[in-house]
Amino acid sequence: MEIWSKVISVLLFLLIFCIIVVSHEFGHFLIAKANGIKVLEFYIGFGPKLIHWKKNETTYSIRLLPLGGACVFEGMDAASMEERTEKKSLKENADYDNSKAEARAAVVEEEDKPEKDDSGSFLKASVWSRFATIIAGPLFNLILGFIIAFIMVCNIAIRDPIATEILDNSAAQAAGIEAGDRMISMNGQKIYLYEDIILFNALYVSGDVDVVYERNGERYTTTLVPQYDETEQRYIIGIVNSTFKEIHGLEYLKYTWYEMRYNLKMTYGSLWKLIRGKVKTTEIAGPVGMANAVNETYESTKEYGAATVFVNMLNIALMLTVNLGILNLLPIPALDGGRLLFIILEMLRGKPIPPDKEAIVHFVGVIFFLILIVLVFFNDIRNVFFL
Numbered sequence: 001m002e003i004w005s006k007v008i009s010v011l012l013f014l015l016i017f018c019i020i021v022v023s024h025e026f027g028h029f030l031i032a033k034a035n036g037i038k039v040l041e042f043y044i045g046f047g048p049k050l051i052h053w054k055k056n057e058t059t060y061s062i063r064l065l066p067l068g069g070a071c072v073f074e075g076m077d078a079a080s081m082e083e084r085t086e087k088k089s090l091k092e093n094a095d096y097d098n099s100k101a102e103a104r105a106a107v108v109e110e111e112d113k114p115e116k117d118d119s120g121s122f123l124k125a126s127v128w129s130r131f132a133t134i135i136a137g138p139l140f141n142l143i144l145g146f147i148i149a150f151i152m153v154c155n156i157a158i159r160d161p162i163a164t165e166i167l168d169n170s171a172a173q174a175a176g177i178e179a180g181d182r183m184i185s186m187n188g189q190k191i192y193l194y195e196d197i198i199l200f201n202a203l204y205v206s207g208d209v210d211v212v213y214e215r216n217g218e219r220y221t222t223t224l225v226p227q228y229d230e231t232e233q234r235y236i237i238g239i240v241n242s243t244f245k246e247i248h249g250l251e252y253l254k255y256t257w258y259e260m261r262y263n264l265k266m267t268y269g270s271l272w273k274l275i276r277g278k279v280k281t282t283e284i285a286g287p288v289g290m291a292n293a294v295n296e297t298y299e300s301t302k303e304y305g306a307a308t309v310f311v312n313m314l315n316i317a318l319m320l321t322v323n324l325g326i327l328n329l330l331p332i333p334a335l336d337g338g339r340l341l342f343i344i345l346e347m348l349r350g351k352p353i354p355p356d357k358e359a360i361v362h363f364v365g366v367i368f369f370l371i372l373i374v375l376v377f378f379n380d381i382r383n384v385f386f387l
Helices: 002-034 078-093 098-112 127-153 194-203 251-275 287-304 306-328 336-349 355-385
Strands: 039-055 058-073 182-186 209-215 218-224 227-229 234-236
Touching: 002 039, 002 058, 002 127, 002 287, 002 306, 127 251, 127 306, 127 336, 182 194, 194 234, 194 251, 251 306, 287 306, 287 355, 336 355
Parallel strands: none
Antiparallel strands: 039 058, 182 209, 209 218, 227 234
């Protein structure tokens, strides 16, 4: 029976992974097509092809390693574009002297060949077409996130940020917060869900926290310092909520945005904490770690029925698609954000960065991410099997 649970967990992870990656790459694919850019290949995974087929000019394939995916556009190969540019330049400048006779002969031979049609080339497309094509991937992840969040809100109980209990000897009790108080903001950050308070605790590093809360229709302010709980291995404020809110009509859309906002805050808050070196290695997960998280979630919820498993898988999918969308917008070489940065520089300069130089930068980014993938993989193995 245990082996079947493992198989189901793996299948659930692969399903979530495929939905998220297909959404991202479909964003690139759809906007590229709308702008007349040819998509040579649309693939999911990396490594050798397991399944592939071709329709029109596009080859669709599923590859061995479930680590991502890509859309390959016509003319995105900077080397081939540079080669054609060099040949054109040679044709314009070739002399009749003997020292360039051989080069000129090569150019004449090249002229006899039919010229390649660059009408569907990515690099020949307008700057706005390229910008839209690249940014579409992350945006489609966020659109998918909103859809998932809406389905979740229709199937879960909502907890407002109202204290139903204040823990004894906690920071909240010392600050004068009482049961029945509604949290409005913490350090200027609006609080809409009880989960926002939990997230604030998770991202807290140090310092005083200015709290605005509401009691009997009146607003009050206080200051507290979250306390580190050695047993729980996290900071806590001491506010507990154990009641749920019924929502109706347009409230579904409002709380869908609150769920999206929560996941966005969690993503960029975690990134900022990582940059500051405040994240433990046990908190960093790659594909193996994510698959393990899916397995643990499935094992802990399956006894409550398929509906509970479904909602929890939606929650993981929401977190991952928002993470993928935000991470890809970072201005890092080889990521969508890195390519967008070059396009923005082109807009500012009025001319593109030489394709060969951009290709070198992205190549360095690819090498960096390959090294990072290996490190994260071994970190996952250690966390899952040895800690």
